[in-house]
Amino acid sequence: MKRLPSISVAVFALVLSVMNAVLYNIPFLNFIAEHSEGTGWQVGMLITMVVIVLLALHYIVFSLLLHLLRYVGRVLIAIFFFLSGTCVYFISVYHNLMDESMMVNVFNTRYSEASGFFSPALFITVALLGLLPAIYVLVQKTHPVDKRSWKTFGWSSGGALLLSVVLAVANLNQVLWIGKYDTELGGLVMPWSYIVNTGLHFAHQSQAQAKEIPLPDATIANEDKAAVVLVIGESARKANFQLYGYNRPTNPRLSQLSDLYVYDAQSCGTYTVAGVKATVEHQASADLYEILPNYLFRTGVDVSWRTRNWGEPPVHINEYLTIDSLLARYDYQGEVFDDLLFVGIRERIESSDKNKVLIILHTSTSHGPDYQRQYPEQYGVFMPVCSSVENAQNEPDRLLNAYDNTIVYTDALLADLVDSLRTITDWKCAMIYVSDHGESLGENGLFMHGVPMKMAPKEQYEIPFLVWTNTITRDFRQPDCIIDQHYVFHSVLDWLSIDSPIYNAEYDLFK
Ligand SMILES: [Zn+2]
The missing domain is CATH 3.40.720.10 (Alkaline Phosphatase, subunit A)
Known part of the structure; x- marks a missing residue:
């Protein structure tokens, strides 16, 4: 094999970022294109902006890995590419999402169950989309990391970050849409889908096994x-x-x-985990004390x-x-x-x-x-309601009716x-x-x-x-x-x- 010419770390990071978008994020972009409402022109604009943000943010991440961890960073990227290639196969063939429940499956599946998925198509896809790009990541020669490359990293990453923030702010009105499809989007964007959801899976697992601080014994009077x-x-x-x-x-x-007694009340948090914990704990605490159902069950x-x-x-x-x-x-x-x-x-x-x-x-x-999907039809007292969340911002009255x-x-x-x-x-x-x-x-x-x-x-x-x-x-x-x-x-x-x-x-x- 002819030696690949040496390139600068910045160019290498850019190449990796483009590879990541083209090889692994087509299903992600496809999902956005299929599920966003608007004229063809608007959808085209949206996709263009998403691609720019995708390229910019991955450029930053890959540059950072290559600068800080050097060869270890490179190995990590190679592993990500290999795993992403494998995920793309399962997304395309089985329409799986790399969400948290999928990670639960992955980490609890025995070989005998997994081997059922083995097929020539799987091996060919993984070889072409996973292995080959991963090998490229490992063998591509780059200029050494030095003062000059750090400087390039500084201004280029700063620019990329600024661009991403500007585009994100310009699209703040998509927040409802993202809220609706957060599982799908989070399960398709590579490599973060399996990285973040694996983290979530283990965080929730350790949370489930978390020892609560027992409360003093109680008796039934x-x-x-x-x-x-x-x-x-x-x-x-x-x-x-x-x-x-x-x-x-x-x-x-x-x-x-x-x-019926009606009380003036405030919640102790603005999200479910915090609100529910406060409802079943005996006092405000960052620690986990024995919660009401567990305490009473034990009693x-x-x-x-x-x-x-x-x-x-x-x-x-x-x-x-x-x-x-x-x-x-x-x-x-x-x-x-x-x-x-x-x-x-x-x-x-x-x-x-x-x-x-x-x-x-x-x-x-x-x-x-x-x-509008959370109640049986006969409770649709206030009409009209919004037909989709995409329209909710433009139709605040309809959103209110549905609520x-x-x-x-x-x-x-x-x-x-x-x-x-x-x-x-x-x-x-x-x-x-x-x-x-x-x-x-x-x-x-x-x-x-x-x-x-x-x-x-x-x-x-x-x-x-x-x-x-x-x-x-x-x-x-x-x-x-x-x-x-x-x-x-x-x-x-x-x-x-x-x-x-x-x-x-x-x-x-x-x-
Ligand atoms: Zn909630």
Whole structure:
């Protein structure tokens, strides 16, 4: 083989960046082209901008690896190219996404299962798209890394970064679209799809095995039958609840209840993981303490967790029910919505072999940006709704209509739950509904949620917090302050008569 002429590190990084785009990111670009709305000209512009950002950012990364890690950096890039070539085969042939669930499969597959994929086409593709480029990365001669190459790296990377930022800012209005397709985009962009998702997989695995700090032992104080149904909402914001003064009838049923308690509340975070953790922990903490369901289960309470969502701290109880396990357990027809979580709650309480029951429902109804897909048709009270998220920015009224319909649906789910708990006579029952965080619907140009708490607009943390009970023997406390999600823990302890050293009466709504 004739020796390849030596080139500068900058040119080499550029060549690698072009190879990465052309060889491995065609499925990614293809997906964007197929799923973005607009005229051919607009889509062409978008793709051009994405390609420029893709080239610029990879140029920076590859330059950095070659400068900082030298030959080790080169080996890493070769490995990435080999893996990316393999991924492109699976993406093209099996339409796989290199998302987190795929990484779970990859790391849990035995050889005997994997060998089923072996075929001449696989080997040829991997040889041409993976091995050959990887060998090129290893053998291409480059000028040494020196002061001059660092200087070139400095100005060229600075320029590339600036260009990327300018293009990203110019396309800020695509944030809803990206939110809708984040899994697909993140599962297709090479090599980050498998790198980031592998990291996420192991982070979540270690999180799942994370040892929580145990709370001091508790005891059940009496044998009275008591149950709590805790409903954790998703992206439901206070401002759109009629119960809190919203000027549209989004709570046609709950607003009829005279025995529903409505609290002014704020979430402890603006994203699901933070909001749910705060809802099940006894006090604000960066550490993971034993969470409410685990603590009560250990104490002898009958605990069930039903979810159509994700992001909660590890739950260690006997009955953790996902959509699939609920569908297997109950007769449920048609498209799945959050009402699946609410099926059979009354029977579940009444048939318990314990005197204390806690059922937690982790819903997902107001999850964006596809609000119009989160409720059954009959709850489409406010019309018209947006036909797609792409149009949402241009049609803020339609986005609001769709969001308000999710609140109407939530209203019906909670009212049905209250109606059914009301028919239970020999248990004292409480229903607590609290959202994980709020939501932006275009105020100040913001959508969705997740702005850091310190800078977050109130739409993202002002949440509904509703309590209903079937007994009026207790006085409700109406704190004169705005409450937060930590009130759940201590109120539940009180309602179920759990004696615990960490019980804090200040956070008890039933005291
Ligand atoms: Zn959430």
